[in-house]
Structure formats: C-alpha cells, structure tokens
Amino acid sequence: MTRTFKASKVVRGVAEGEALACPGSFSFLGDVDMQTGEIIAAGHPCRGMRLAGRVLAYPETKGSSGGCVVLITLARRGLAPAALITEKPADYNLAEGAILAAIPFVCEPEAGLLESLAGGVRVRVDADRGTVELLD
Amino acid sequence: MLDGAEGPVVAEALDYLVQLGEAFGAERLVDITYCHYPAEMAIYEGSVEEAVAYSARGGRVRVPTTTSTLCADLERPASTGCPAALATLQAQVEGAHRRMGMLETYTCTPQLLGFVPPFGSYIASVESSAIVYFNSVLGARTNRGGLFTRYSAITGKYPLMGYLLDDNRRGTHRFDVHVPPKHLATYDAWCALGFHIGAIVGGAVPVITGVRPDRQEWLLGLGAALATSGSVTLFHIPGVTPEARTVDEAFHGQPPQEVHEVTLQDLDAVYERLTTIPRGSAVDFVTLGCPHYNLAQLKNVAEKLAGRRVPEGVRFWVCTNRMTRRQAEYSGYVQAIEAAGALCVADTCPVESHMRLSTCREHGLRAPNVEAMVTDSAKMARYVGDLIGCQTALTDVDSCIRAALSGVFS
Numbered sequence: 001m002t003r004t005f006k007a008s009k010v011v012r013g014v015a016e017g018e019a020l021a022c023p024g025s026f027s028f029l030g031d032v033d034m035q036t037g038e039i040i041a042a043g044h045p046c047r048g049m050r051l052a053g054r055v056l057a058y059p060e061t062k063g064s065s066g067g068c069v070v071l072i073t074l075a076r077r078g079l080a081p082a083a084l085i086t087e088k089p090a091d092y093n094l095a096e097g098a099i100l101a102a103i104p105f106v107c108e109p110e111a112g113l114l115e116s117l118a119g120g121v122r123v124r125v126d127a128d129r130g131t132v133e134l135l136d
Numbered sequence: 137m138l139d140g141a142e143g144p145v146v147a148e149a150l151d152y153l154v155q156l157g158e159a160f161g162a163e164r165l166v167d168i169t170y171c172h173y174p175a176e177m178a179i180y181e182g183s184v185e186e187a188v189a190y191s192a193r194g195g196r197v198r199v200p201t202t203t204s205t206l207c208a209d210l211e212r213p214a215s216t217g218c219p220a221a222l223a224t225l226q227a228q229v230e231g232a233h234r235r236m237g238m239l240e241t242y243t244c245t246p247q248l249l250g251f252v253p254p255f256g257s258y259i260a261s262v263e264s265s266a267i268v269y270f271n272s273v274l275g276a277r278t279n280r281g282g283l284f285t286r287y288s289a290i291t292g293k294y295p296l297m298g299y300l301l302d303d304n305r306r307g308t309h310r311f312d313v314h315v316p317p318k319h320l321a322t323y324d325a326w327c328a329l330g331f332h333i334g335a336i337v338g339g340a341v342p343v344i345t346g347v348r349p350d351r352q353e354w355l356l357g358l359g360a361a362l363a364t365s366g367s368v369t370l371f372h373i374p375g376v377t378p379e380a381r382t383v384d385e386a387f388h389g390q391p392p393q394e395v396h397e398v399t400l401q402d403l404d405a406v407y408e409r410l411t412t413i414p415r416g417s418a419v420d421f422v423t424l425g426c427p428h429y430n431l432a433q434l435k436n437v438a439e440k441l442a443g444r445r446v447p448e449g450v451r452f453w454v455c456t457n458r459m460t461r462r463q464a465e466y467s468g469y470v471q472a473i474e475a476a477g478a479l480c481v482a483d484t485c486p487v488e489s490h491m492r493l494s495t496c497r498e499h500g501l502r503a504p505n506v507e508a509m510v511t512d513s514a515k516m517a518r519y520v521g522d523l524i525g526c527q528t529a530l531t532d533v534d535s536c537i538r539a540a541l542s543g544v545f546s
Contacts, residue, residue: 010159025338025366030519034180035494041522060338062367064519065174065264068282073180088339091367092298093262095159096282099152105159 003134005110009127010090013104016124016135017082019117020054022046027063028070028094037079055123055132056081057114061091071097083125085109085132106132137291145195149287156284157295166296168199170253171289172246172261173238174282175203177488178226179495190286191232198292201238201285202246204263205488207495209481210242211458216481218490219499238289242483243457245356245428247274255378258300260288264367265360265427265515271299271370273355275378280369299369305379307343307372307386309336313398320347322532323433326354327514328406329398330361336396339367343386345374353430360427361514410517410530413508413545421506421526422478422540423486424533425455426513431463433533434480438469440537446477451506452540458482478540487519510539 023045031041037051051074061067071094074080084098084105098105104127113132117123122135138154140147153165176183206226209216213223230240241249244263253259253276261267261278262285270276279298281288288294298304311333319325326349333342342362349355362368372380380386413419424437437454446452454473456464461482464470470480486509490496496503504525511517517528529545539545 011155030522033494034492035497040493060367062334062338063264063364065262065267065280065282065363069174069177069180069183072283073183076182090159091339092156092160092279093282096156096284099155099159100283 003116005113005132007085007106007109007130007132009130010095010107011098011103011105012127013102014124014126014128015055015083015104016122017053017055018120019123020046020049020051020056020081020120021114021117022056022058024058025060025062026058027061028067029064032070032074034070034073037074051081052079053082055083055085055125057085057117059086059114060088061086061094065093068093068097071103072101075101075103085113085125087114106130143194145193146291149195149290150293152284152287153291153293153295157297160295160297162295162297164296165293166258166300167292168258168260168288168294170199170251170257170259171197171201171285172251172263172266173201173203173285173289174262175206175233175242176229177207178222179207179490179492184225184228187229187232191235195236195290197237197289199289200251201289202241202249202251203233203238204242205244205485206242206483207489209483211482215479216484216489219501222490222499241457241459243428245457248428248430249457249459258294260285260294264363265356268359268363268368268370269356272359272372272377280367305370306341306388306390307380307392308340309342309394309396310383310392311342311344311396311398313344313346315398315400315403317348319400319403323353323357324512324530324532325403327357327361327512328403328530330358331365331406331514332398332402334362334364334366334368337366337368339369341370341372342368343372343374343380343383343392345383347373349373349376353433356427357513364515364518406514407530410514410528412521412527413510413529415545417508417545419508419510419539419543419545420450421486421509422450422452422536423455423509423511423513423516424536425453426485426511426516428460429454429456431460434460434464434469434473435467436533437537438472440534441476441478442472444476444541446540447543450540450543452478453481453486454478455481455485485516487516487523492523493525508545510536510545512536
C-alpha cells in the first residue's frame with residue numbers, strides 16, 4: 001500500500017531511504033557522534049541508531065548553531081541522513097547545511113506522518129513536489 | 137551581483153542566499169551591516185582546507201565580520217593539550233580569514249569586544265548564544281545563521297525572513313517566574329532558568345516576567361541556555377529588553393499561546409538533570425567561561441585563586457576571548473589565575489576543543505579525556521556530557537572554584 005503525505009519544501013531534491021523517526025527534538029551538535037553518525041545522547045529514544053542514508057524525521061530542531069557544520073561534516077564522511085523531515089517549520093541554521101550538502105529537506109508534513117514512519121519503513125522524499133511517500 | 141558582474145564568487149554567494157530565501161519564502165534580500173562568522177574548526181574534517189581554498193578564490197567581506205571559536209588557543213596551542221597536528225591545521229584559518237578581510241576575534245562573545253549592532257539593524261550571525269543576545273538584548277535582527285554567514289559577509293545581503301520581520305518577533309509563550317530574587321543572583325541560576333524555559337518553548341519566543349537581570353552576563357547565560365535546551369532566537373523580558381517595554385508590547389497586543397509558572401523547584405530540576413557527579417566524589421576538570429567570560433568575571437576568579445593552588449590531576453580552564461585576555465594580563469588577572477595552576481584559555485573552550493570523544497579517538501588521545509567536569513554553565517554541562525563523555529555538575533562559580541582547589545565536588 002502506498003501512502004503519500006504532503007509537506008513543504010525547504011531544500012530541493014529527491015531521496016529514498018529507510019525512515020528514522022525520532023519522537024523528541026533533535027540537536028545535531030551533541031546528539032550525534034561525528035565519527036560514526038550514531039545518535040549518542042544519553043537517554044535519547046533513538047540512541048545507538050545511525051543516521052547514514054536514513055530519512056531522518058523528528059518534531060523540531062534544537063540546540064547550537066554548530067548543527068549546520070555537524071551536518072556538513074557528516075555529509076563529507078558519507079554519514080549524513082539521505083533526507084530530513086521536521087514537523088515544525090525548518091530551522092534556518094540546519095537549512096543552510098542541507099543546501100550545501102544537497103540533502104532534500106521538507107517540513108510541516110500532513111498530520112500523522114511521524115507515527116506512520118515508526119518501525120523504519122522505506123520512504124521517498126520528493127522535496128520539489130512536496131511529498132513524502134511510504135513505499136512499504 | 138547575480139549576473140556575475142562582480143565576479144563568480146559574489147555571484148555564487150548570492151545564488152546560495154537566493155536559494156535560502158526561496159526555502160523560506162523571502163520576498164527579497166536586504167542589506168546587512170555586520171556578520172559573526174563560524175570560524176572553521178579543525179575538528180570538523182575538511183573544514184579548514186575548504187576555508188583556505190575558498191579564500192584563494194578572492195572573495196572579500198563587505199561588512200565588519202568577526203569570527204567565532206576555534207578548537208585551539210592560537211596564541212599558545214600547546215597549553216590546552218591540543219595535538220600539534222590539529223593546532224597547526226587550525227592555525228591555517230587565520231591566513232584564510234585575513235585574506236577575506238575578516239577579523240580574527242575567535243570568540244563566542246563578539247558583543248563583549250564592542251560589536252554591538254544598533255537597535256533594529258539587520259545582521260547575520262552564528263553562535264546560538266550570540267544570536268539570542270543580539271536579538272533580545274540589543275534588538276538587532278538575525279536568524280540562527282550557519283555557514284551562509286560567509287555568503288552574507290561577501291555580498292552584504294541576507295533574505296528578508298524569519299526574525300528580520302516584525303511579526304515573527306512577537307512573544308508566543310509567557311513565563312511568570314516566582315523565584316525569590318536571592319535565588320536568581322548568580323550566573324548559573326540564570327542558566328538554569330534559561331534551560332528550563334528553553335525545553336518548554338523549543339523554537340518559539342518566550343516572554344519572561346517577574347525577573348530583574350542586573351548583570352549583563354546573567355542575560356548572556358540565560359540566552360545561551362535557552363538556545364541549548366531549545367532553539368530560542370529571541371526572548372523578551374518586559375521592562376528590560378528593548379522590544380518589550382510592557383508585557384502587552386512583547387505580545388504585540390495579542391494573547392499568549394501558553395502561560396507557564398516557573399518556581400524554584402523547576403530550577404532545582406535543571407541542576408539535578410545536569411549534575412551526574414555524586415556529591416563527595418572526585419573531579420578532574422573545572423570549566424568557567426561558557427560563553428566566554430568578561431573581564432570582571434576573570435577578575436573575580438583571579439581574586440579567589442590568589443595564594444591558592446589547584447592540585448595535580450585537576451585541569452581548571454577559565455575561558456575568554458583573546459582581547460579580554462590581553463587586558464587581563466595587563467591587569468595581572470591571568471598571572472594570578474595561572475600561578476594557582478589554572479589556565480586562562482582564549483579562542484576555544486572544552487566543548488569546541490580536541491577533547492571531544494570523536495576527536496580523541498582520531499588522534500589517539502585518552503577517551504574520554506575527562507571523567508568529571510564541574511561548570512557554572514548549563515550549556516557547557518549539556519554538551520560535554522555527550523560530546524566529551526564525562527559526568528557533569530552545574531553549580532555556582534564559588535563552588536566551581538572550591539571543586540578545583542579540593543579536587544572534590546561537594
């Protein structure tokens with residue numbers, strides 16, 4: 001069954017990957033190890049998961065404006081997410097990193113998307129069309 | 137500019153800014169008057185090399201542009217234990233920044249060096265603690281900038297969007313603080329207040345009532361913490377910050393989306409959350425100066441350390457910017473701090489240094505490099521816990537100094 005959610009484009013591009021849905025807000029500085037791309041924050045519900053190639057979805061970006069540089073560094077090492085989805089409007093800082101790293105980024109999806117991504121289904125993010133498609 | 141008449145570097149920079157503006161529906165670009173730029177840190181792979189290569193392409197800044205922190209103290213790189221290879225690589229950014237016409241300030245607190253943009257001016261800044269200070273305390277206007285401040289510096293432009301627009305500066309959440317003033321009379325208490333509110337408000341605009349910040353550094357600590365547990369860009373304190381003479385003005389005459397009461401118990405919960413070192417156990421690192429300390433804060437530490445001695449096995453960093461350290465040397469504060477066995481560090485801080493877990497592993501250093509760190513900053517405590525992999529304690533400056541001198545968190 002294919003289900004498609006509408007979302008607002010932030011950074012252009014199309015990408016597919018296994019979803020990684022984080023229930024809490026996310027800080028690229030602090031929550032991720034730059035050497036492995038693994039979520040390391042103590043007590044984080046997704047601790048131990050790796051971002052590489054995943055479609056990372058979470059409610060809201062928080063934390064330092066170093067987040068943008070962390071995203072670029074992860075991308076240089078092939079450890080960055082394939083695409084980004086945030087429920088709240090996009091963080092300006094993170095959008096800069098996503099533009100430079102050419103990572104498709106959408107925000108403010110239709111209600112229920114994050115819940116539908118639980119369990120790591122495969123999804124296709126088409127920022128240009130403003131859609132997130134569940135492929136499994 | 138966009139057609140390349142001013143060269144390919146300017147055209148490219150403008151194109152990136154146009155993309156950013158399109159992402160957020162900006163109608164046009166506006167002129168900015170100042171930039172605070174994220175100096176490339178050597179701990180981010182490829183970052184320094186990219187900056188050197190970029191500067192060789194000939195771009196020059198059009199507005200005064202200060203630079204943020206590095207991973208090494210460039211004046212005396214060996215003092216912090218930074219591996220020589222990393223320090224040498226880090227030092228290369230200075231040439232790149234000079235070529236582009238940037239100012240080699242290397243601090244998270246450019247406002248302490250006199251970069252105080254006028255009320256209402258458009259600027260482009262990185263460093264979440266500086267961003268929130270510029271917006272809230274000074275009434276200048278910037279979003280949470282990142283690498284694109286380079287393109288703003290080179291073009292003198294930024295998209296008209298976000299916190300540059302009046303409507304987005306309206307308060308959203310009201311926080312009525314019921315904490316007796318005597319419990320809001322230290323830097324760390326303001327950090328705890330910010331950390332509590334930031335976690336609730338996320339990226340919205342808190343309006344904080346019932347408080348009276350008498351010191352500039354209290355506002356700095358508040359903002360830094362708001363942008364750590366949340367992503368706050370702007371806060372208002374009615375009667376204190378310039379866009380909120382009254383509560384009503386802070387909300388632009390509209391009702392708040394949410395109202396929260398803040399009590400002493402909420403602040404206690406922040407201390408509890410950020411303190412994982414058991415009382416009475418050993419401490420091997422103490423950090424003051426997140427964000428970078430001002431001259432009066434250095435003087436206070438110098439006076440309290442006079443004639444005292446930090447024991448072997450404890451590293452005690454008091455972090456500031458290089459201009460302030462030069463003045464503190466003139467006044468004898470650096471000498472007093474360092475005669476006691478502490479280190480007055482410029483350009484960097486523990487969380488930006490080689491002591492991050494990932495950097496230690498890459499350079500064959502002991503990891504984690506720190507076991508237990510005491511600090512007066514909620515921001516520092518939050519980030520070093522995961523990035524350096526140490527236990528933490530948030531407490532007041534006097535307790536930090538006591539911990540450094542005894543080697544025990546009491």
